[in-house]
Amino acid sequence: MTRHDIQLPDLTGTRALVTGASDGMGLVIATRLAAAGADLVLPVRNRAKGEAAVASITAAVPSARVTLHDLDLSSLASVAALGDMLRSEDAPLHLLISNAGVMTPPARQTTADGFELQWGTNHLGHVALVSHLLPLLRAGRARVTSQISVAAASGTINWDDLNWERSYNGMRAYRQSKIAFGLFGLELQRRSLAEGWGITSNLSHPGVAPTNLLAARPEVGRAAAMPARRLIVALSRVGLMGTVASAANPALLAATTPDAGGLQFGPNGPGRVAGRPGEQSLYPPLTDAADAARVWGVSLEQAGVTFG
Numbered sequence: 001m002t003r004h005d006i007q008l009p010d011l012t013g014t015r016a017l018v019t020g021a022s023d024g025m026g027l028v029i030a031t032r033l034a035a036a037g038a039d040l041v042l043p044v045r046n047r048a049k050g051e052a053a054v055a056s057i058t059a060a061v062p063s064a065r066v067t068l069h070d071l072d073l074s075s076l077a078s079v080a081a082l083g084d085m086l087r088s089e090d091a092p093l094h095l096l097i098s099n100a101g102v103m104t105p106p107a108r109q110t111t112a113d114g115f116e117l118q119w120g121t122n123h124l125g126h127v128a129l130v131s132h133l134l135p136l137l138r139a140g141r142a143r144v145t146s147q148i149s150v151a152a153a154s155g156t157i158n159w160d161d162l163n164w165e166r167s168y169n170g171m172r173a174y175r176q177s178k179i180a181f182g183l184f185g186l187e188l189q190r191r192s193l194a195e196g197w198g199i200t201s202n203l204s205h206p207g208v209a210p211t212n213l214l215a216a217r218p219e220v221g222r223a224a225a226m227p228a229r230r231l232i233v234a235l236s237r238v239g240l241m242g243t244v245a246s247a248a249n250p251a252l253l254a255a256t257t258p259d260a261g262g263l264q265f266g267p268n269g270p271g272r273v274a275g276r277p278g279e280q281s282l283y284p285p286l287t288d289a290a291d292a293a294r295v296w297g298v299s300l301e302q303a304g305v306t307f308g
Contacts, residue, residue: 005246006253006277012037015093015140016255017133019073019126020100020147022049025206028248029097031057034064038095043071043082045100073100073125074111076303083132092140093133095255098126098181099147104170115302116163118170122177124303127184131305134197141198145254146185148205148264150272152178153283157291162298179285182264183292184299186282189262190289191296191307200261202254203286206247207267207274242267242274249277 016038020026022045034040034057044050050068057064069085072078086093101122111120130137130144137144155175158164164173182203189201246267254265257279264282269275286292300306 006249008032008036008252008256010037011095011256014038014095015041015091016095016097017041017043017093018097018099019043019071019129022046022053025209025244025247026099027053027056028245029099029251030066031060031064032248032252033095034061034066040064040066041069041086041093042066043069045070045072071129072112073129074117074121076111076113076125076128078112079125079128080132083129086133087135091136093136093142094140095143095145096130096133096137097145097147097251097255098129099251100126101147101149101177104174106170108164108168108170108173110163114163116165116168116173118173118177119162119164119180122174123181123184124299126181127299128303128305130188131300131303131307134307137199138197142200143255144185144188144199144201145251146181146188146201146203147251148182148185148203148283148286149174149178150205150208150266151175152182152205152285153272155179155285157285157295159294162302179283180295180299182283182286183288183295186262186286187289187292187296190292193261202257202260202262203264203282204250204254205264205266205272206250207242207269207272209242209244209247209274239274246274253277 016033018030021030021042030040054066054068057066069082071082102118105117109117111117151174158176185201185203192199250265264280265277266272266280267275268278
């Protein structure tokens with residue numbers, strides 16, 4: 001627990017799906033939801049890490065109810081398979097926290113479907129997941145939380161080269177994936193209101209904390225931790241950056257704040273990198289509704305899904 005932790009409501013009877021919950025901040029989010037009484041659905045890419053996460057959650061919350069599933073967000077077939085399986089169970093979903101992601105592979109990589117890895121995983125994979133789960137989300141009048149990043153505070157969508165085939169830049173591609181995902185989350189709120197889906201959609205960002213995004217990630221070609229991680233760890237220890245535990249709070253707040261829709265939540269300390277979580281003004285790249293509608297259309301076409 002941290003001094004900035006928030007009090008969650010009683011979530012008994014609530015079914016919550018969290019992506020990226022096999023370690024780090026996602027594991028904190030899942031554990032806090034379980035402690036509040038939620039039934040957890042945890043789709044993971046690495047089954048061994050997922051089983052370790054379940055063991056960690058049940059050790060902290062002996063009464064936790066956790067179901068583990070396989071999901072590779074970089075494969076649209078894997079996303080569709082999870083959607084098919086969960087829809088066959090026909091159990092409403094009340095919370096969806098789209099937290100998983102990858103950050104700045106040193107060299108351009110592609111997903112199983114040929115998309116730049118960050119665009120395909122951070123953004124398109126989650127877009128497809130929301131589409132496949134739409135009946136369950138509607139049945140649960142779900143609250144959907146899209147985890148973005150402080151990186152979305154600046155930058156643009158590279159409309160002429162969404163897949164970064166001509167001039168790959170890892171950080172710019174990461175910014176694009178998070179801006180696009182934020183625009184999608186805001187457009188989801190607009191469409192839900194217009195179509196009567198009953199879904200509430202918000203954005204969250206964790207600030208800056210020593211999460212595993214900057215750690216050694218051999219699966220994305222990073223053999224050692226990024227140099228910035230050492231500085232973030234040091235600043236976190238003296239309270240100038242967030243911790244893994246505090247970084248989970250904005251998503252939890254976005255997922256459980258009554259009557260909030262189409263909002264952005266994050267830490268409200270200096271620079272929005274740490275501090276008590278709360279509602280924030282949208283980052284400038286997220287304010288154009290026309291961009292959001294364009295992202296929506298392009299993303300559904302690329303992911304091969306609909307929201308009919």
